[in-house]
Structure formats: C-alpha cells, structure tokens
Amino acid sequence: MEATSTAADDWPSLLSATDPLHLLRTRLAFDVGFEELAFLHRTPEGWRRDDAGSRPIEEKDLPPAPAAQGFEAQERLGSTLRAAFRAGGHVWWWIVRRGDPFSDAESAAILGRLREWAPAMALRDLAQDLDAARGQLDLILRHSADAIILVDAGNRIRFFNGAATEIFGYAAEEVIGLHYDILLPPDARGKGEADRIRQAVEQSGTVNDLECLRWSKDGKPLALKVTGAAVRGPGGTLVSRFSFIRDLRPIKKLREELVRAQSLAMVGELAASVAHEIRNPLASMLAGLETLRSELHPSGASDEMFRKLLEQIRRLDDTVERLLVFAKPWEVSPRDYDLDAVIRGVAGMLGRESKSEIRLRGPAPCPVFGDPQLVEHVLVNLIRNAVEAGGAAEVEVSATEANVEIAVRDPGPGIAPEHQAKLFRPFFTTKANGTGLGLATCQKIVQAHKGSIRISSAPGRGTEATVRLPRAVR
Known part of the structure; x- marks a missing residue:
C-alpha cells in the first residue's frame, strides 16, 4: 500500500492510481479534512499500519474480523476489509468496506473530484508561499540599517522604515501619503526636484550613490547618499521607486576628526620644537633685563619701558609654556x-x-x-x-x-x-x-x-x- 499525501507534487501519482483503497484514502482525506490519515490492514502476521516501520497493532485492540485465509485471499474473495481511521494519534472510527474494486462510475467520480481540487490546493500552497515571502521582505525592509523609502509615481511616500525615522525624525504615520518634497530643504520644495529624480530612475532603472542634501523634521540639514531603484508594472511603466538612504554625517565627522587629529599632531610637533628653541633665549633675556633694571634704577619713562619689556617677555614665555603643555601627550593618572x-x-x-x-x-x-x-x-x-x-x-x-x-x-x-x-x-x-x-x-x-x-x-x-x-x- 502507498502512503497517502496531498502535496502538489504527488498529484500525478494520485490521478494515475488504480488501487481502490488508495482512492478511498484520498477521498476521505478531502471529505473529512484531516491532514494525517493512517490505515490498518490484515496480513498473515496480524493487523498492521500500512506505513513501514510502525508497531504491530494488537488483535485485542480491533473489532473481530471474519475467519480468513490471509489478507490476499480475503481481498481476492471480496471479503470485508476493516481499516482504522486515525488522526492526531487517536483512532476516531473504523471503516468497513467490501474489498471489491470501485466501479468505473465510482472511479470517474473520484478522479473528477481530485481534478477539481488540484488547482485549488496548488493555489493555496502558492498563497502560503507568497505570504511567507511577503513577511520576510517586510521584516528586512523595516529593520534595515539603511533608510528605505517607497515613493509612488505621483511622488507620494508609501513606505517609511525605522531607519528613515531615525534619520529624518518623522514617524512613518506622519509622512505616509505626503509628497516627497517634505524631505527636501525648504528652498528646494515645489521646484520639481522629486520629478527629476523620478525621471532619472525611470530612464535608467537605478540611480547609484547620489550625494544630496535633505531636511529633518526639526529643521536641520542632512548630508545623505541615496540609491534609487525603479519598480515597474505591466508594460514596463514606473509604478513606484525605492530610495535606499545612508546618513553621511557620521562618516564625514570621522573624516574631519581624522584630519583634525593629524593636523593637531603636526602642530604639536612643530609647537614643541619651536618652544624649546625659544624658551632658553627668553629666559636669558628676562634675567638680563631684570638685572639691568636693578642696577640702573631707572625712573620715569625709562622705568616704564623696562616694565613693558619685562611684561611682554613674560607673556611670550607664558605662550611658550602653553605650547609645551598643548604639545605633550596627555596621560591620565586616575x-x-x-x-x-x-x-x-x-x-x-x-x-x-x-x-x-x-x-x-x-x-x-x-x-x-x-x-x-x-x-x-x-x-x-x-x-x-x-x-x-x-x-x-x-x-x-x-x-x-x-x-x-x-x-x-x-x-x-x-x-x-x-x-x-x-x-x-x-x-x-x-x-x-x-x-x-x-x-x-x-x-x-x-x-x-x-x-x-x-x-x-x-x-x-x-x-x-x-x-x-x-x-x-x-
């Protein structure tokens, strides 16, 4: 006996089967609606399930069967066949049927029923596959690290994922149905930029790595990199377009910090070198002026000149000290x-x-x-x-x-x-x-x-x- 199956790829074998019991099983599977059916049949060794490897069913568990000469003899003589209808691990009832083959009319009716059900079952399986694929795609789009926006042919926003919310500051429900211009700088709105983007995507199918300026909900400019892809309908007409958006601000900030760090390192080295060259002469000048002032005891304008010279030298020495402080590597001693x-x-x-x-x-x-x-x-x-x-x-x-x-x-x-x-x-x-x-x-x-x-x-x-x-x- 063959195992019962309702998978789409088993339909050719089902339709070509001639085993009456096989057809009986199929009919029951459709009429009753259970996904799992298990039948028992009589053999010289006792009653067994018809799938290989199952455990023998004890005779005491079954209703009495007529005295027999073995299963084959019973089938040949047209005696009664008893089969257990099992679903979910339980025996629900017993099926008693004569072993005579189905008549041509019965077989035709069963095969007709199968042909009616085959397309519906195939469509059901296809719909389930599509639902699963749609769910997976939705999960990917909503949780992508890049902002993803779907815009229809009229430049209305139809999809706005979580990353787009993080970049622009709008919740999805705030922008769905609004014109794409809401994401543009104020001075660019209403000037056809959205139409130009749509035309570029429509002509080439994609727009790659376009660096552009957009506007956040709180009025801040956004430096972004945009890749656009067309979604076409029957006949190749543009139905909508996806925009995949990456925020360039963190990248630009890292670049600026790297350039600044390199500049600071160069400035620090230069400052340290200059400071060391200047510091010793400054110290000598300061000491000499103070000594000269103490020996000459100047007064009036002369003393004022000495005072200003000393003040400027001390200021220059303070600047040199600051240069040295800035240039040295800071080590934290916590x-x-x-x-x-x-x-x-x-x-x-x-x-x-x-x-x-x-x-x-x-x-x-x-x-x-x-x-x-x-x-x-x-x-x-x-x-x-x-x-x-x-x-x-x-x-x-x-x-x-x-x-x-x-x-x-x-x-x-x-x-x-x-x-x-x-x-x-x-x-x-x-x-x-x-x-x-x-x-x-x-x-x-x-x-x-x-x-x-x-x-x-x-x-x-x-x-x-x-x-x-x-x-x-x-």
Missing part, C-alpha cells in the same frame, strides 16, 4: 576624588582673583574616578573664559550612574556663528591677548578621559560649555 571639591576650589580661587560672582549648582559630594589635576586644568580654562566674557559664571553639575556633566555658563555677548566651528582649533582666538590654545588643550584632556566637550552659543544670549566625563576611567 584615582577616586570628589569632583564637587575640585569645582569649589577652582571657583573660589577665580572668584577671588577676578572679584566676580561664580554660582555653583549640583550634587555635593560627587565622587568620580579620574585625574583631578587634569580636570582642574579644564575647569580653570572654562570658568576663566566665562568670567572674562560675562563678568560672572554659573557652574552646574548633573550626574548619572555612568556619566557626569559639567555646564559652565556666562551671560556675555555670545560667540558669532562663523567662529563656533573654529573654537577648538589651535591658535584660534577671539580675545585680544589670547593664545588660542586653551580650548584645544581642554579638548585633548577631556578626550584623554574618554569624554566629550561642546560649546553652544548665540549672539546676545551668552555661552555654555559642557564637559561630559565617564564616572570611571579604568
């Missing part, structure tokens, strides 16, 4: 310390020095693991800058389990937008007597602590410098 105590010490010293108000806000104490001397150097620079810019300063500390943030604010005139991108460049300064090394040195120290520093400012609204440090540098 230990447990109280950040609040360091801040209070710096604020007290600079408050007395400048006779300015320095307000403190934040947790006290604030235990941190790091290099207190280097952090103190950063705080001196930032708080002194704030006092010099606004006549007063506010220092606020906020802490989480992992990080601590120090914000230094001043009520001064602020920093011009064109200067803000240059603040951490060596030798850039907006002060009349500045060296341009203070913030560059602060950044090196903070980075040595695996932290970050940023400055936000607007003309007429003051400046805020924020240092973020991990609470443990180990």
